[in-house]
Amino acid sequence: MLEIEDLSKVYPTGTEALKKVSLTVDTPQVVTIIGPSGAGKSTLIRCINRLIEPTSGRVFLDGTNVVILGRRELRKVRRRIGMIFQEFNLVERLTVMENLLSGRLGYVGFWRTYRRKFPRADVVAAFRLLDRVGLAGYQNTRADALSGGQRQRVGISRALMQQPDLLLVDEPTASLDPKTSRQIMRLLVELAHERGTPALVNIHDVGLAQSFADRIIGLAEGKIVFDGTPRQVTAQVLTRIYGEEDWSTTIRKVDENGEADTKKGSSKRKDTLDEEAATG
Amino acid sequence: MNASARPQAEGSLQWHRIRMIEHPLIRYGLTVLAIAYLFWSVGALDIDWSRMAAGLPRAKNMVVRMIPPDFSRTQLLVRGVLESVQMALIASFLGMILAIPLGICGASNLVPKPIYLIARTFIILSRTFHEILVAILFVKIFSFGPLAGVLTLTVSSTSFISKMLAEDIENMPSGQMEAVRATGANFPKLLTYCISPQALPRYLGVSIYRLDANLRHSTVVGIVGGGGIGQVLAASFSRYDYDFSLAIILSIIALVIVGEFFSSWVRERLR
Numbered sequence: 351m352l353e354i355e356d357l358s359k360v361y362p363t364g365t366e367a368l369k370k371v372s373l374t375v376d377t378p379q380v381v382t383i384i385g386p387s388g389a390g391k392s393t394l395i396r397c398i399n400r401l402i403e404p405t406s407g408r409v410f411l412d413g414t415n416v417v418i419l420g421r422r423e424l425r426k427v428r429r430r431i432g433m434i435f436q437e438f439n440l441v442e443r444l445t446v447m448e449n450l451l452s453g454r455l456g457y458v459g460f461w462r463t464y465r466r467k468f469p470r471a472d473v474v475a476a477f478r479l480l481d482r483v484g485l486a487g488y489q490n491t492r493a494d495a496l497s498g499g500q501r502q503r504v505g506i507s508r509a510l511m512q513q514p515d516l517l518l519v520d521e522p523t524a525s526l527d528p529k530t531s532r533q534i535m536r537l538l539v540e541l542a543h544e545r546g547t548p549a550l551v552n553i554h555d556v557g558l559a560q561s562f563a564d565r566i567i568g569l570a571e572g573k574i575v576f577d578g579t580p581r582q583v584t585a586q587v588l589t590r591i592y593g594e595e596d597w598s599t600t601i602r603k604v605d606e607n608g609e610a611d612t613k614k615g616s617s618k619r620k621d622t623l624d625e626e627a628a629t630g
Numbered sequence: 631m632n633a634s635a636r637p638q639a640e641g642s643l644q645w646h647r648i649r650m651i652e653h654p655l656i657r658y659g660l661t662v663l664a665i666a667y668l669f670w671s672v673g674a675l676d677i678d679w680s681r682m683a684a685g686l687p688r689a690k691n692m693v694v695r696m697i698p699p700d701f702s703r704t705q706l707l708v709r710g711v712l713e714s715v716q717m718a719l720i721a722s723f724l725g726m727i728l729a730i731p732l733g734i735c736g737a738s739n740l741v742p743k744p745i746y747l748i749a750r751t752f753i754i755l756s757r758t759f760h761e762i763l764v765a766i767l768f769v770k771i772f773s774f775g776p777l778a779g780v781l782t783l784t785v786s787s788t789s790f791i792s793k794m795l796a797e798d799i800e801n802m803p804s805g806q807m808e809a810v811r812a813t814g815a816n817f818p819k820l821l822t823y824c825i826s827p828q829a830l831p832r833y834l835g836v837s838i839y840r841l842d843a844n845l846r847h848s849t850v851v852g853i854v855g856g857g858g859i860g861q862v863l864a865a866s867f868s869r870y871d872y873d874f875s876l877a878i879i880l881s882i883i884a885l886v887i888v889g890e891f892f893s894s895w896v897r898e899r900l901r
Contacts, residue, residue, distance in 0.1 A: 431812070
């Protein structure tokens with residue numbers, strides 16, 4: 351599905367954001383990428399759809415090397431990659447429906463998009479998604495009238511409207527409160543599993559990453575320093591990723607809480623506990 | 631905070647405001663020089679105070695001859711005002727249209743550097759010359775009349791609106807553009823799904839403001855021969871028809887007030 355080989359990025363300032371990163375995602379799994387600020391998390395996922403041009407290396411999506419594509423082919427690949435952002439990045443003055451339909455921009459011709467005449471199937475799909483993410487009835491609300499959590503639901507829906515083969519998710523919860531963060535992460539992971547779409551999720555919150563991920567990758571100074579299951583994340587691992595610190599309160603007590611709650615969907619009792627932990 | 635920083639002795643804790651020019655001698659020296667130059671300038675320009683005194687009775691004479699204003703040449707007046715309004719409308723409309731491509735090309739976050747530089751040079755050049763200079767040029771080329779006036783106002787409207795549009799686009803948060811690009815949208819789709827909805831209210835607001843400004847400027851452009859009510863005013867002055875001049879001036883004031891009200895009324899509704 352996704353194969354990254356020796357991917358490097360050097361910014362014009364001389365900063366080496368990525369140093370020969372190699373990574374394979376071959377099953378529809380949710381992979382969270384954790385690491386300190388400046389470790390190269392954002393650069394990594396933006397190099398996959400080339401919003402940032404990598405300096406060297408190869409990125410294969412279903413066998414196609416994305417890095418060498420021309421502009422037209424790149425746009426074709428981009429429409430197969432859904433992207434979700436920290437600041438949601440909705441076009442604020444457009445309605446929820448228009449934002450959702452903008453996920454189809456790569457598929458529908460210019461004049462149809464200009465006149466907002468999208469294929470019937472796209473509009474139906476949009477209504478279904480709105481219903482699924484809990485925003486039924488919001489289609490004509492302008493994006494700037496929504497709350498943070500609602501905006502991120504629109505952001506997720508827009509990405510899914512592309513019927514992507516891969517989801518790139520950049521800090522989806524960093525602008526949200528703890529409760530909304532959990533809800534958004536759960537929705538994201540459920541949708542990724544429902545549709546069998548692999549997702550690469552950058553995330554700051556180690557606890558959230560452990561709760562919802564199938565696999566965790568630790569990035570430090572542009573290199574992958576950990577790749578394993580949420581259970582394998584120990585204090586030593588976190589020290590390797592972030593540096594020396596007292597990690598005893600950060601790590602989820604996997605033995606007490608059992609498996610991450612994504613597999614069974616929501617488990618209310620544990621949620622309330624986590625909320626207390628987050629707010630108290 | 632540095633770990634080695636220790637509480638300092640009271641005596642070393644001093645503060646004084648930071649001045650633009652630190653050295654007192656240079657600071658006061660420059661002030662004295664500036665004032666001296668001001669006085670010297672008054673002398674050098676040879677300003678003749680007796681002329682000022684002689685002007686006052688002439689001004690009084692003019693005011694007396696202006697009153698009461700002469701509105702009898704209604705047809706000429708109305709035709710002039712209408713011509714000014716039409717000039718302003720056409721110039722604003724053309725400016726709005728031409729400013730779209732120019733504004734987009736002048737936004738550094740949208741287009742390659744060479745295109746940006748060309749567009750910006752164009753905008754800067756057309757803003758360099760005051761409208762009067764442009765009007766005189768166009769009157770020389772296309773001779774007297776509203777054509778020269780419309781062209782002048784079109785040039786200034788285009789450069790003004792496109793500069794505002796370009797700056798507005800440059801100030802847009804990059805995230806929304808990034809998101810729309812990430813869906814695989816090409817440049818035209820990026821324009822219609824991100825740039826245009828976000829820039830539209832301000833673009834319309836600026837354009838309406840420009841319409842109002844063009845109403846005012848059309849009178850000035852007319853004075854150098856660009857048509858409209860301004861040209862009628864200039865003619866009346868040169869014929870010493872001061873009472874008619876006052877009538878024209880009052881009409882211009884009314885026109886500008888109406889324009890101003892219309893412009894703020896529309897812009898209020900655009901938010």
